[in-house]
Amino acid sequence: MMQEDEMDVRHRRALAESREAPAVELPAGDPVTAGLRNMFKAYEQEPIPEDFLRLLDDIEARAIETQEEIGTPGVSNDPATPRGTLQ
């Protein structure tokens, strides 16, 4: 009888502990995690299209052109000022 009570207490404690445990466990060797990481790595390793690398220069060039058209003060119209750089 005494043993059953102790078992019951232990069982309830284990249950409580399991509820408090973190919901996420990410074992390193877990195949789902490994699959996801490898998929992500494969994506990262794909060649970056050229337009990505030009994108920021294009955005800045357009911004400067727009500012020049409306004559925004503080923006240089000096042709020596390189395009694509911030003033």
Next chain:
Amino acid sequence: MTAGLMQQRVPVLAPDEDIDVVDSAETAAPAAHPALATEDFRTELLAAIPALRGFARGLCGNRDLADDLAQDALAKAWAARASYMPGTHFRAWLFRILRNHYFSLGRRAHRFAPWDEALADRVLVTQATQGSGIDIADVQRGLATLPAEQREALLLVSASGLSVEEAAAVMGCAVGTVKSRVSRGRAALHVYMSGATRGPERLTPAA
């Protein structure tokens, strides 16, 4: 990479900020904190492109659409660069911009095809993960069957290696919610992949 950006402090954007917060940041007054030098910011942005494309690709399952999303996110990040707080997690900040853009576009126009089978077969030719016998294409197909919030949580935490706190900041939700989504997503993906590796009786991704 600058030393400041290597730090992994969490506050990306406040979790309760609106989903289009970065759009409004473009026109907002200059931030009170010191901004990152433009060239440093540009360097960080360029270095983050592969991860940004990876996250976009995992989210929408289509390479062309993913590249559009990633380019939009880069443009938004560039425009909102004054709002980036140096010393916080740069990649998480970018991911937040991209996911906000993804979900706001998805809400405005239901134009997202979650899975492009033909393109995937052409682009992602079955690369088995080392030693595990798992096909990356199966992982991608399984991911596409998950609800977007579980897919996002798995991509951030399990695939890209963000902490749950960082992922919570990106997703704008509680840490416990991220844990729950990761846990459920992993369980569902495990079930899918178990079926997928058995042979021809593959589950088809949800439309």
